[in-house]
Amino acid sequence: MNRLELLPAVDVRDGQAVRLVHGESGSETSYGDPHAAALAWQAAGAQWLHLVDLDAAFGTGDNRAQIAEVARSMDIKVELSGGIRDDDTLAAALATGCTRVNLGTAALETPEWVAKVIAEHGDRIAVGLDVRGTTLRGRGWTRDGGDLYETLARLDSEGCARYVVTDIAKDGTLQGPNLELLAGVCAATDRPVVASGGVSSLDDLRAIASLVPQGVEGAIVGKALYAKAFTLEEALEAVSR
Numbered sequence: 488m489n490r491l492e493l494l495p496a497v498d499v500r501d502g503q504a505v506r507l508v509h510g511e512s513g514s515e516t517s518y519g520d521p522h523a524a525a526l527a528w529q530a531a532g533a534q535w536l537h538l539v540d541l542d543a544a545f546g547t548g549d550n551r552a553q554i555a556e557v558a559r560s561m562d563i564k565v566e567l568s569g570g571i572r573d574d575d576t577l578a579a580a581l582a583t584g585c586t587r588v589n590l591g592t593a594a595l596e597t598p599e600w601v602a603k604v605i606a607e608h609g610d611r612i613a614v615g616l617d618v619r620g621t622t623l624r625g626r627g628w629t630r631d632g633g634d635l636y637e638t639l640a641r642l643d644s645e646g647c648a649r650y651v652v653t654d655i656a657k658d659g660t661l662q663g664p665n666l667e668l669l670a671g672v673c674a675a676t677d678r679p680v681v682a683s684g685g686v687s688s689l690d691d692l693r694a695i696a697s698l699v700p701q702g703v704e705g706a707i708v709g710k711a712l713y714a715k716a717f718t719l720e721e722a723l724e725a726v727s728r
């Protein structure tokens with residue numbers, strides 16, 4: 488059986504690594520230099536980094552140059568997210584050498600473009616399914632964007648390689664992942680799923696790992712690492728068995 492991949496998160500707002508609660512602008516806690524955070528996760532044994540430009544996601548500017556520098560300097564795989572919505576932002580993201588990008592708003596607002604780039608770039612494109620209940624949210628999670636399962640069926644038919652599934656109600660809260668949502672998405676698609684939002688403990692990671700046979704491939708971990716609920720080394724050990 489495959490091991491659960493862990494993706495420590497570095498979310499960047501106004502040049503700083505931050506954590507948000509429910510992804511809400513204004514709820515930031517700052518954790519300093521994003522590059523230092525990324526290098527720390529790499530040094531601790533991460534194989535992946537989940538790197539988010541929150542300003543680009545919210546439409547309050549961007550941190551593209553800084554994020555590109557971080558992505559380029561990593562020896563590990565990087566998943567880039569936040570504000571990738573057109574040819575220019577996609578080309579800039581892919582040019583950082585990241586392993587894949589995560590599209591959110593574009594999958595809701597410009598589905599033809601997303602179908603085109605899925606066809607062009609295959610596995611380098613993931614789609615973020617960020618939900619409240621079963622309603623998708625776009626534009627930095629501020630606007631409703633349709634039904635989760637209808638969108639999933641459409642993206643599946645277009646060949647989307649992978650989904651990053653976030654329960655916004657859980658994100659940044661340390662309240663535990665939404666296992667029911669993850670199991671529901673896995674039952675609806677044969678594509679791999681990356682779980683995001685709410686991880687609070689090693690037991691949460693073990694619970695997500697129990698869904699690997701159903702199709703969960705990885706888990707993004709943010710707040711719990713920054714709040715020192717456990718170390719990344721402990722997390723990697725917990726999912727290695």
Ligand SMILES: O=C(O)c1ccccc1NCC(=O)[C@H](O)[C@H](O)COP(=O)(O)O
Nearest residue numbers: 496510544569627658659684685709710
């Ligand atoms: O990923 C995005 O594009 C995004 C847009 C707007 C608000 C938040 C966004 N991402 C947040 C994350 O990916 C978190 O880092 C991740 O869900 C970790 O959550 P947690 O472990 O609960 O801190």
